[in-house]
Amino acid sequence: MSTEERLGTQERLVRSTQELLWERGYVGTSPKAILERAGVGQGSMYHHFSGKSALALAALRRTAQTMQQTAEECLGGPGTAYDRVAAYLTRERTVLRGCPIGRMTQDRDVVQNPELRTPLDQMFDWLRGRIADVLAEGQRRGELAAALDPVATAATVAAVVQGGYVLARAADDPAPFDAAVQGVLALLAAQVTSVGATGDRD
Amino acid sequence: MSTEERLGTQERLVRSTQELLWERGYVGTSPKAILERAGVGQGSMYHHFSGKSALALAALRRTAQTMQQTAEECLGGPGTAYDRVAAYLTRERTVLRGCPIGRMTQDRDVVQNPELRTPLDQMFDWLRGRIADVLAEGQRRGELAAALDPVATAATVAAVVQGGYVLARAADDPAPFDAAVQGVLALLAAQVTSVGATGDRD
DNA sequence: GTCTATATCAGGATAGAC
DNA sequence: GTCTATCCTGATATAGAC
Numbered sequence: 001m002s003t004e005e006r007l008g009t010q011e012r013l014v015r016s017t018q019e020l021l022w023e024r025g026y027v028g029t030s031p032k033a034i035l036e037r038a039g040v041g042q043g044s045m046y047h048h049f050s051g052k053s054a055l056a057l058a059a060l061r062r063t064a065q066t067m068q069q070t071a072e073e074c075l076g077g078p079g080t081a082y083d084r085v086a087a088y089l090t091r092e093r094t095v096l097r098g099c100p101i102g103r104m105t106q107d108r109d110v111v112q113n114p115e116l117r118t119p120l121d122q123m124f125d126w127l128r129g130r131i132a133d134v135l136a137e138g139q140r141r142g143e144l145a146a147a148l149d150p151v152a153t154a155a156t157v158a159a160v161v162q163g164g165y166v167l168a169r170a171a172d173d174p175a176p177f178d179a180a181v182q183g184v185l186a187l188l189a190a191q192v193t194s195v196g197a198t199g200d201r202d
Numbered sequence: 203m204s205t206e207e208r209l210g211t212q213e214r215l216v217r218s219t220q221e222l223l224w225e226r227g228y229v230g231t232s233p234k235a236i237l238e239r240a241g242v243g244q245g246s247m248y249h250h251f252s253g254k255s256a257l258a259l260a261a262l263r264r265t266a267q268t269m270q271q272t273a274e275e276c277l278g279g280p281g282t283a284y285d286r287v288a289a290y291l292t293r294e295r296t297v298l299r300g301c302p303i304g305r306m307t308q309d310r311d312v313v314q315n316p317e318l319r320t321p322l323d324q325m326f327d328w329l330r331g332r333i334a335d336v337l338a339e340g341q342r343r344g345e346l347a348a349a350l351d352p353v354a355t356a357a358t359v360a361a362v363v364q365g366g367y368v369l370a371r372a373a374d375d376p377a378p379f380d381a382a383v384q385g386v387l388a389l390l391a392a393q394v395t396s397v398g399a400t401g402d403r404d
Numbered sequence: 405g406t407c408t409a410t411a412t413c414a415g416g417a418t419a420g421a422c
Numbered sequence: 423g424t425c426t427a428t429c430c431t432g433a434t435a436t437a438g439a440c
Contacts, residue, residue, distance in 0.1 A: 009423085009424090023310065024229075024310055025227070025229065025308060025309070025310070027226075027227065027229045027230045028229045028310060030414075030415055030416075031415075031416060031417080032414075032415070032416085040424085041423095041424055041425055041426085042417090042424090042425080042426085043423080043424050043425050043426080044423065044424050044425080046417075046418080047423055047424070048423090051416075051417070052415095052416070052417095098307075098308065099368075101372075102365075102368045102372075103308050105300075105367075105368045105371040105372050106227060106300065106305050106308040106309075106368075106371070107227070107308075108225065108226050108227070108230060111371055111372075111374065117372070117374065120372040121372050121373055121374070123372075124368075124369050124372045124373065124378070125373065128369070128378065128381075145392075147388075148388070149384070149385065149388060151381060152381045152382070152384045152385035152388065153385040153388070153389070154381075154385070155366075155369065155378050155381035155382040155385050156362055156381075156382045156383075156385030156386045156389070157385075158365065158369060158378075158382070159361065159362045159363075159364075159365030159366045159368070159369055159378075159379075159382035159386075160358055160361045160362055160365055161361075161365060162361075162364065162365030162368040162369065163304075163360065163361030163362055163363060163364030163365030163366070163368070164357075164361045164365070165307075166301075166304045166307045166308075166361070166364040166365070166368075167326055167330070167357065167360060167361055167364065169307040169308070169313055170303075170304075170307050170313075170319070170322040170323050170325075170326045171323055171326065171327065172313070172319065172323070176326070176330065176357050176360075176361075177361075179330075179353060179354045179356075179357035179358075180354070180357040180358045180360070180361035181358075182351070182354045183351065183354035183355040183356070183357050183358030183359075184358045184361075184386070184389070186350070186351060186354065186355070187355070187358070187386070187389035187390065187392070187393070188389065190347075190389070190392055190393065191389070191392065211405085211406090232432075232433055232434080233433075233434060233435080234432075234433070234434085242406085243405095243406055243407055243408085244406090244407080244408085244435090245405080245406050245407050245408080246405070246406050246407080248434095248435075248436080249405055249406070250405090253434075253435075254433095254434075254435095
């Protein structure tokens with residue numbers, strides 16, 4: 001008995017929806033496709049969820065939550081601020097699949113629906129804030145140049161990842177993603193202070 | 203008589219398709235919507251184009267061409283390499299609408315169709331190459347640090363724009379786009395050599 | 405070249421039996 | 423809770439008249 005089969009109906013529906021939204025987007029995902037992948041009947045689906053958008057909302061919340069945890073594992077890890085940002089940028093990714101959250105950003109029905117947009121908004125807002133915190137902490141420790149703007153730089157880092165996916169998918173090749181990441185890491189490395197600097201040590 | 207009305211049927215169809223692809227993506231755009239916006243009948247449309255994908259191909263080629271021209275106006279302009287990249291990054295944009303080419307990257311049917319993907323691929327390939335050329339030229343002139351990797355940095359610049367759109371649409375606010383651009387410009391500014399440097403002058 | 409049928413299938417959901 | 427039947431609309435295209 002597979003893991004999938006032992007899960008509850010509701011859980012299987014949410015997971016199917018997560019997968020399909022990632023692969024096909026919101027417009028491209030039909031209730032029929034969801035229930036077929038989940039292996040449940042139509043009546044079953046409409047019993048647990050009011051319809052497509054309710055299913056999508058549950059799926060997006062789940063995906064955003066998972067992505068946040070994954071990012072936190074890198075950004076909350078050990079090392080300097082540069083190390084932690086580098087860990088986030090270079091963590092293993094299935095580049096050509098793109099970002100399951102960033103992708104939804106291109107879906108009209110999602111962006112125009114405040115409820116559906118909220119998980120995306122919160123996720124990216126948290127991400128930029130978290131990266132900015134890491135960078136600001138690096139500055140306080142004297143690791144990074146004081147002139148660096150943590151908030152703007154955090155947006156840049158997050159944008160490089162999302163834009164890297166776009167470039168890679170256009171090329172059908174992960175190379176542009178990797179190049180973009182290496183490019184921003186090199187620029188960031190130039191902001192790393194060479195000496196232990198002015199940090200207070202006991 | 204409006205400009206639209208005096209155009210030929212074929213031309214009106216292509217323009218309608220360009221608009222709709224930008225707004226709704228490929229899956230979200232129906233032949234019916236195209237012909238209604240163009241103000242032509244169904245028979246007319248299938249006379250000039252074999253179907254939806256042929257129409258999309260014509261539209262994407264046109265859009266990519268226009269975008270390339272727009273980018274060239276900035277990147278081929280006057281000033282230092284930094285100035286020209288900055289001109290590209292900060293040129294006026296309707297940020298919340300996103301990039302009409304980058305958007306298609308999230309459309310399964312487009313990316314999986316080699317013919318439809320080609321215009322996207324060529325456009326971004328050209329863009330990264332053009333930015334890399336500008337940066338390399340800046341290095342030869344002694345404007346930019348020799349250690350900078352023009353190819354990787356070019357990918358970063360292109361990614362920041364595409365990713366900036368994603369962040370802005372998630373937030374329903376252009377601010378993250380602007381922040382990402384300012385962030386990468388500040389990082390790039392740190393690569394500008396302070397002196398006229400080693401350039402040969404007559 | 406353009407128009408109006410016509411055809412087929414999928415999307416998205418409701419109804420009511422079990 | 424789950425199933426099957428049914429409904430209505432739209433997507434995508436073909437046919438053949440004008």
